[in-house]
Amino acid sequence: MSAPSLERLETLSSRFVPDLVVDELCAELFASLPRSDQRRKGEVYLRGLLKAEGRKSIRNIAAHVGDRAAEQSLHHFVVSSTWDWGPVRAALARYLERALRPRAWVVQPVVISKAGTESVGVARRFVPERGQMVNSQVAFGVWAVGEEQSSPVNWRLALTDRWRESVGPLSPNVHRSELATSPLECATGAVEELRDWVGQPHRPVVFDLPDVDPAAVARRFGPAGLHFTATARGSMRVRCTDPVLPGSGNRELAAHQLLLMARTLRRPVTWLDPVTLRPRTSLVVGVRVELPQVAEPLVLFGEWTDPRGWPERCWVSDMVQAPAGALLRLAKRAQNVEHDFETVSQKVGITDFGGRSFGGWHRHTTLASAAHAVRVLTERGGER
Incomplete structure (x- = not known):
């Protein structure tokens, strides 16, 4: 130039x-x-x-x-x-450790619609949120989340077999975990890489991945010593081990059914809405449970904004000593990510890269993540 x-x-x-x-x-x-x-x-x-x-x-x-x-x-x-984008992301992660002071890491998927078929990672996929097949890329971002703001740090791009075969031998900076074959492998590989960069084994990780089995998350992260909270389906089968519910026996129940049995133990919890920046209140209860093939004790917790009926959302966590209210506030940090993705990431072009280059996608996304960091750090205290 x-x-x-x-x-x-x-x-x-x-x-x-x-x-x-x-x-x-x-x-x-x-x-x-x-x-x-x-x-x-x-x-x-x-x-x-x-x-x-x-x-x-x-x-x-x-x-x-x-x-x-x-x-x-x-x-x-x-x-x-x-x-290599890896050292640049590592430098961004360490910078955000000082400037943003993250309280948690949040993992969320991003569906990026594409008109053509030539962009790296593009495939026809069914997207439950849209109820239809979408020609798209799917990326998994790991975000550092502070008290009110968040910023993406590490990324994985989901690849079909066709793309995986074409990417591997052509990209010198591709790490093995970047060619993962499942959403959980994509997510955990990115989290473990981030942990190595900043040396924070005890920071909780929020997995906002509705299609990933929390039991699989527990089996992967329990031995690694990383604490987690994971989105759970109400239909997930659990076994209650909590003495506060002796009537549940030792039988398997659907998660939302068990939470409904514990509804008399619900307590109000106040949390900050990231969109309005105003406090909101939910009802929450936590129950200790076991999941198949998971040795560690776990807690199932659910949220009601309307006290009637079934819980509206539920999660599983390995932080069994934490109050249910603290766990709910931790899980709600995923909403900070959703808000900041829409209002900041999209504006700095996080999804705008086009082309077949796997390395190009990662370099652009790395630099767009840095641009996002500039925005949230310089607009702190102003209108978001």
């Missing part, structure tokens, strides 16, 4: 962007890149994600420059370059 083009892009894309935060973050993020031109392009791309108009494609980011050489250079930097 020519020097005038870079300078013009840096000038235009830095308008209204907090330079001090961007400068500080870029110095840490791109320290692992071996060449100064790579570090400079990384900052240019990050600023472009923050300020480019419309869809955050490489073309629109480069449009600030008005020079075809800028588009070609940035395209090569993201799509064809060999720089």
